Amino acid sequence: MEAAMACCTRVAILPNVSSHQQYSAALPSSRSKSSKGSSIFGESLRAAPRSSMKANGKSSSSTLVTKCEIGDSLEEFLSKSTSDKGLIRLMMCMGEALRTISFKVRTASCGGTACVNSFGDEQLAVDMLADKLLFEALQYSHFCKYACSEEVPELQDMGGPVEGGFSVAFDPLDGSSIVDTNFTVGTIFGVWPGDKLTGVTGAQQVAAAMGIYGPRTTYVLALKDCPGTHEFLLLDEGKWQHVKDTTSIGEGKMFSPGNLRATFDNSDYAKLVDYYVREKYTLRYTGGMVPDVNQIIVKEKGIFTNVTSPTAKAKLRLLFEVAPLGFLIEKAGGYSSDGKQSVLDKEVINLDDRTQVAYGSKNEIIRFEETLYGSSRLKSAAPVGATA
Secondary structure, eight states: OHHHHHHHHHOOOOTTOHHHHHHHHHSOSOOOTTSOSOOTTSTTOOOOOGGGGOOOOSOSOOOOSSOOOTTOBHHHHHHHHOOOHHHHHHHHHHHHHHHHHHHHHHTOEEOSSOEEEEETTEEEEHHHHHHHHHHHHHHHHSOEEEEEESSSOSOEEOOOOSTTOEEEEEEEEETGGGTTTTOOEEEEEEEEETTOSSSEEGGGOSEEEEEEESSSEEEEEEETTSOSEEEEEEOTTSOEEEEEEEOOOOOOSEEEEEOGGGGGTOHHHHHHHHHHHHTTOEEOOOSOHHHHHHHHHHHTOOEEEEOOOSSSOOOSBIIIIIHHHHHHHHHTTOEEESSSSOGGGSEEOSTTOBOOEEEEOHHHHHHHHHHHHSOOTTOOSSOOOOOO
16 A cells, blocks of 8 residues: 555656646646645656666556545545556556646637647647647556557557556547537547557456546546546646546436437437437537546436448547447446447457447447347346436
């Protein structure tokens, strides 16, 4: 326990990046001695030398050290949730990258073609800036072996170990095309053990998370050996605070129908959407996958769908989006499906593999599978139907 806490208090990333000083200056003056050191840009944290962060040869699986509580800081939560120092450090580093991306999204200048921001002396579109920040965060964690992103769908060697290390796939800024309209956007990432991101399934993830940049900035994460999916709120002083855990997704009439153009030549999908409308479901669709899936976790009800058709092909990437979000939903007590199986059971063959998907409560996934394919692997004697 002491070792895990020590790891957290040493975490730091991304040195010598001028934009971070800009971010620090934008924060309130609450970097006092009384505030706990969750800020990588504050004085309370120092970078650990690589030699002091040697990979732990033990399996990343571990039992809970201490019960996690609402109000915990991110480092307190992680220290209670896993004894894997490498995973703690990686998740902390990613949290700090998310905090910086949030600031960069809020201060982006949007023109006719792209939203850009300053990274040192370089002007970058915010999605590419987010991509750059996340790669640097993973490199400075010292525990990431390989990483790839939706923007750069090739394995990049981050210099971490294979044994005791991790490989990370991420979508740096899902919904980047709606930044200029000031809609909520977010970051998605999944963490796999070792050095493989193909020939793996979503069920083999040791962690997954998303950063949500909206009226509030939140960091929603799940760890393999910790029950539930957990939400952390970014406070004014730059600290992540545990504000919610979700362990069950119940029934409720709320739907987010993605890729509606597929209803033109997918009559079964059209039938499903007609059912939602006829039964007076509340439409909650933003056009951004992160907020649409996050609301299921926060509201603890609902259904998100993105279905394909002969003329509307799959766009969602299994590795960068679908599997990590499936991990978050299923750890929260919900279900996922590609129509026939959990998306966590789908093997990633190629980095760019794509799929249709639904996330939601058990009964909603049963309805989704039955409507599109005539039967459901989750079918039981329990009646199917959402309640208001």
